[in-house]
Amino acid sequence: MDALETRELRYFIAVAEELHFGRAAERLGMAQPPLSRAIQRLERRLGVLLLDRDRHGVSLTGAGETLLHEGRAALDAVTAAARRTRRTGGADRPGGRRGRLVLAVKAGASHELLHKLLDAYAAEPGAAEIEVLPSGTCEQGEMLRDGRADVALMHKPFNSLAGFDSEELMTEGQIAVLPAGHPLAARKSLSLADVEDIPDLPLARWARHGAYRPGPGPEIHDQTQLAQLIALGRTVAVFPDSARAWLWAEHAAVPLVDAPPVVTHIAWPAHSRSVALAGLIRTATRL
Amino acid sequence: MDALETRELRYFIAVAEELHFGRAAERLGMAQPPLSRAIQRLERRLGVLLLDRDRHGVSLTGAGETLLHEGRAALDAVTAAARRTRRTGGADRPGGRRGRLVLAVKAGASHELLHKLLDAYAAEPGAAEIEVLPSGTCEQGEMLRDGRADVALMHKPFNSLAGFDSEELMTEGQIAVLPAGHPLAARKSLSLADVEDIPDLPLARWARHGAYRPGPGPEIHDQTQLAQLIALGRTVAVFPDSARAWLWAEHAAVPLVDAPPVVTHIAWPAHSRSVALAGLIRTATRL
DNA sequence: GCCCGGCCATACCCGGCGGGTATCAGCGAG
DNA sequence: CTCGCTGATACCCGCCGGGTATGGCCGGGC
Structure with missing residues (x-):
């Protein structure tokens, strides 16, 4: 009655993410027809429509959205079980650590x-x-x-x-990290509003899940890169207090009074x- | 490389719980040899020994313990995905509620x-x-x-x-529920120590996962049954304040000053x- | 000490299912 | 109207999951 094999979950998630059977099949390293069949079988077994296939392509139904979210969590749990079991297993081997x-x-x-x-x-x-x-x-x-x-x-x-x-x-607390020569670097403290719009010194934007929020600041994915851009006077960034440990001579740190701890x-x-x-x-x- | 189908998880969990291939196979509604093979394949795929089969029967290795815990969580997540998807699915049907x-x-x-x-x-x-x-x-x-x-x-x-x-x-807070006529019922308040050893009035024991902790009190699995036993002067029990709502005339409630809220x-x-x-x-x- | 019984593994067979190729069917664009 | 894109269908095959029969190992009882 339940069934729901992890293979089917992987298949459905691929289709739900691509919203395209052909691309999903390619991603899964298989042909498209068996994938279509597998999804149909899954829908039949759950007794629920997961995808709307109409003229405008493929889209998720409510149930499909649910299965996408819950299925991701379930797949994570399954792969977690496998990984942790493998790790524990090494412990029994000679030379492996408990x-x-x-x-x-x-x-x-x-x-x-x-x-x-x-x-x-x-x-x-x-x-x-x-x-x-x-x-x-x-x-x-x-x-x-x-x-x-x-x-x-x-x-x-x-x-x-x-x-x-x-x-x-x-x-x-958090600090603003500025170029050492910047006028604001002399201040004893700053507020978030102060650093959010410094003329010609936009806040750096970190990559979040591979994408960047739109904004004027430089796109950062590496701390060293950011440190360099600050040292060059091209940007400003906000960090926890402990970031002082890696600051350079060209950097200045000013406490932020209203940043969330x-x-x-x-x-x-x-x-x-x-x-x-x-x-x-x-x-x-x-x- | 990962694989790990839910069927294999179900199989392994059955064996790990029974610690006996024959009984596990019976519980799964299948014959024993395919079950043995499935577990062997699982061990081969994970590259880890899950069970020790020696002369004294079957026992779990460290990796087996890990897979038992993690696998249960993973199976729960998978069946949760199926159930919630089915529920959401009904919403799209005519007459179903969103x-x-x-x-x-x-x-x-x-x-x-x-x-x-x-x-x-x-x-x-x-x-x-x-x-x-x-x-x-x-x-x-x-x-x-x-x-x-x-x-x-x-x-x-x-x-x-x-x-x-x-x-x-x-x-x-919590209250002690006593037979109305009991001497302690007249008190304004009690401590946990007071109710834990009242002569001839042992604390009731609730079923926890089908089993009872050892002790002198009666074994309870139903609130009405407990209410009756208290009314008959056979036991005493501890409840949250809101339990006053269902007390009978034959019951007396006394606040417990040191019970955890x-x-x-x-x-x-x-x-x-x-x-x-x-x-x-x-x-x-x-x- | 031998036999028996319990238990897991092995050997072998079969049917179904997962997967592949070829093709069809709907639909929008040009 | 035709072509291209996309998903569904038809059909085939090989593998794997599952069954039965049996073997090997061990421990207990007589």
Whole structure:
């Protein structure tokens, strides 16, 4: 009655994302006719229309939208199960470490807290091996969901903690990072409004899921690149306090009085029941 | 490379729970040899030993434990996707309601808050149809996870909110419910220690997942049954304040000064993105 | 010590289903 | 009206999931 094989989910998601059977089939590395049949069978089995195929192409029905969202979550859970099982499996092999953990951290984020955490945990008796996995902009959540990571350092309000268990580790204010010579660099403090429209110094725009919000500032996908652009007096950026650690001589940092505080959490999938993970969390909350 | 079909997960979970290929096959309605092969294939594909088959029968390896936990979560996610898709699908049919929602509530819990919520929501413009689904003792979480429900009323500290988004709705104290004639019934207040060992009046024990904790008190699985046993002077029980609503003349309620407060939340799967659900949550938080 | 019974693995067979190619059918553009 | 695009249909094949029969291993009972 249920059935719903993961293959069918993969197929449907491909079609739902492409809204085009031919392209979806190509993406899946198969021919189009079997894909059409598979979707038809899926619709028959669920007793529900998932796609509207009319003259204007393919579009999602309400049920299709639901299955797209829920199916993505389900597929993530399945691949997470596979990945985590493979990881645990290595532990039984000769030479494998018991309870290896993958910790996702924002690439380029402050290393101070991370260092303290790793050092403190390594000192614990029976500590597991921790693999630190730098993640792209704000994708720690996806890595936890699809099993690439077991635990993550996440930063409110940039990451969403929805669906995870978490403990608060640290709160910090934010600073504006300006070119050292800029007039505003002499100020004791700034407000968000101040930095949002500095003449000839637009705010940098970070890549979010591969796309950029429209705006005047330069498009950034790398911290070094941003540091350089600031040093050259071409842009300004907002960072948590701990970013001071990597500032250059050509940079100036000014506290932002009204920027929302950045709260660093350690987060993990709610259903986790690993002793190694529990130990790491305990260590983290004691810092 | 990933593969991992849900059928294989079902198979493995059956074997992992039974720790016996024959019984697992019977439970799955199939013969034992194909099941053995499927598990072997699964192990080969994951590159990991999941089960130890030695002279003393079958036992789980570390990787097997991981796959059991993670696989259950993944299977729940898959069946949730199927169920929710079927539900949404009905909405497109003639006569079907748009955005039907299933709300899980603890069977026998206070109806006061629930009534207020349903009434207030029904008065909203464009309100969806709400199906109220009474759930067994504290299994609202499972119902959210496997898609039987879309949203639930949960009671801290009895339900775990881990993995869900939630909003707090109400906090109440707890009371001891005693036979009306009992000496302690005259007291203005009691402590937990007071009710835990009243001579000849043991605390009732609720069924938890079909089993009972060992203890002297009667085994309860039904509120009416408990009410009767209290009225007969055979037991005592602890309830949230709102339980006063259904007390009988033969019952006496005494506030417990040191019992943890019961906090009612409205909770939903973290990834939900339904307008009907959003409306219900908005209504609930405004109560 | 031997036999038996329980249990998982292996061997072998079959039918269905997943996937491929060729082709049709609707529809919009030119 | 025709052509091109796209999804559906028709038909075929090979593999895999599932069944039955049986083997190998081990532990317990007589």
